Amino acid sequence: MSEGKNVLVIGSGGREFAIAKALKQSEHVNHVYCAPGNVGMPTVGVEPVAIAENDFATLIKFAKEHQVTWTFVGPETALVDGIVDEFHQAGLKIFGPDARAAQLEGSKDYALNFMQQAKVPTAKHTTYDQLNAARDGLDQYGFPVVIKANGLEGGKGVVIAPDQASAAVTLTQMFQTGQTRVVLEECLQGPEYSLFVLIENGQYRILPMAQDHKRAYDQDKGPNTGGMGAYSPLPQLADADYQRMIDEVVKPTVKGLVDGGYHYHGILYIGLMLTAAGPKVIEYNVRLGDPETQVILPRLKTDLFELVDACLNDEELPQVEVHEQAVLGVVLAAKGYPTNPVHGQNLGTFPAKPGITIDYANVTGDLTKLTGAGGRLLMVISEANDLKIAQANVYTYLNQLNVPECEYRHDIGDKALK
Template identity: 60%
Template sequence: MTKKLRLLVVGAGGREHAIAKSLAQSSLVEKVFCAPGNVGMASDKIEVVNIGELEFDALKGLVAEEQIDWTFVGPENALVAGIVDSFEADGLKIFGPNKEAAQLEGSKDYAMRFMDQYQIPTAKFATYQSSEAAIAGLKDFSEPIVIKADGLAAGKGVVIAPSKDEAEAEIRLMFKKGQKQIVLEEFLAGDEYSLFLLIGKSGYRILPMAQDHKRAFDQDKGPNTGGMGAYSPVPQLAKVDYQRMLTEVVEPTIAGLKQANLNYQGVLYIGMILTAQGPKVIEYNVRLGDPETQVVLPRLATDFAELINAFVTEANLPEVKVKPNACLGVVLAAAGYPQAPLKGQAISLQLADESLDIDYANVTGSLDDLKGAGGRILTVLASAPSLAEAQLKVYECLNSQVQAETFYRKDIGFRATKASF
């Protein structure tokens, strides 16, 4: 009898809850640990271990102590800090890109230069190391202007300035806050789509498409957030446009990784915008997205643990098979998010049936006495034969159980269903 796998997921949020839960559901898996995890994960029998994402030596100690077969890295901060290099130096199996490859997310300038070099369609851009140079460079861009902090910003380092005066004020503020480098980009108009690749030495696989909702409030108003909800599939995306994404973006990206000798192993998220000229890349991330992961993984008919295990062991890759159902998730966030989220609110949600689920993120206390811990607290999910049914189920759940000092968008999925609640 083949020994069952013991696995570690690094991270603490809703994305990591979804990853750990998906791995734990596999018949190949004996146990899943998550470090540092969160108390809500106990609802899916995931063992939470209080070790931080950047405590590499302690994490490696846990791997040795618990005889963990391989580790899946959730968050970008650990990847950019070199967790993969650290694990591999000790001969430990881990799924994620190394420190150099993680610069595709760790530095906006690095990513834009990569796209430029390998002819991957993206926005016109320029990089600046001082506010004076950046302000002088505004003349080369038309309004509105996209301003990006060069380093990691948890999905919130992008400002779209409607006018050059506002862009100038934002540029000054970024450098005043200690930013060493910023990138100016032309604004790309169109719908955004999330495409996830799993990449390894033996090839790559594409996960189901999803669409995220970044703005805090309905009708895409308010500040940018880490994501307020997502859904999969995206029926409004025409097959011809999807094929263009594969031909014009995915294929040259894979070729570019090889030519750059990045030896990429892990997840590559491609954030795309479908413009009038065709698909263009707005950013790369070197990990699964949050909250897209929560709606993509439940749609896999292929065993997720078997798939990742094939990448880690360099075995033959199984094909990615997708269930015909739809999945939609709505984030419940703390009042005041993203600027000044409140903490400590009581959280109590009852699920009406098995088609509903919860992925926990920022929670403390215990399963019987959950409290919000700021930011995005949890994601309520529904799987159903259609997006409209999944959307209705999630909103019936949220609308019927008021959670004090929280808020959520009432229109997640509106581009596909035209409905809001």
């Protein structure tokens, strides 16, 4: 592997910030471009490029003109829309599954059928394409019941309905807002975990585990969001339970991909619930998660460039080595997120502090005077010898900020510490 490669990252959020930052730290990498990126990226030596993530033709032209060795896709929409297929047709290397494999995230129904075929444990479920049939189907499920929009919803298309009335309202809203199919699922009970697997056809490596916090408010209250914070490692996860996740979920999933002729080269995220009956899959995503990426990549001792490069060249994958230290991050979101986030609030600056890093996401302006652009604005992250210290570092920093039109959860990491 010669030195000084150029790589391109697709996307603009905190996840892409973390990916680009990790790649920039590799001794093999000269230049990291991120399209479209965000205004915070130059703080870690990454160059934002003003090309939309769905403008495949312009991205391909840029990759060719700038001698990009390979491209790393962050967001699911580009994958589902076939960016990988288009890059391959142009003779370019790109990290991520093709459009067929991306249906594992693009359609809940498709993913559930795959799990059934591959004998991967999941919840009891039924898919409906008619509102009345879905309402009648509620009789087959107890309450609470999980209702999922079939298509991409940015992590926000899942509703846990506590009773018949709220379930009927949710179903009506989903069909009225353009969903052609919805899925009813039994509501599983147990702690939720995020497992990320880097897959090269039948070969795989598991990245550090994390726990995401999906609900908007403390104690897992409020609506589902794209994620309000995460941490890694998971001291509360027993070795035996982790091994069951590998044996009962990861291995049959990877085998199912090979048997199905998917030729998968990319990341597969497996959202797991550890139930009394063992691990069960809640969902697949075909890419790294946001905000988990921001806490798992800093724990990688293994060079991210080397892992991806080996995967794309069908070589033996390096073993994944992990730092012992804990990493915890809390998302600073616009007030009103996810339903009606404030835009344009003055954020000022985020002063450097030992033990704290900022992964920027939905911000505009410049680094001397940042403005919020709605949704999840950035993530405050700490690496420390243990989770308790990392948690204290992050909240001490956040509590000193003057950001009146923003909000964040105050309990990220508590599930591991209490």
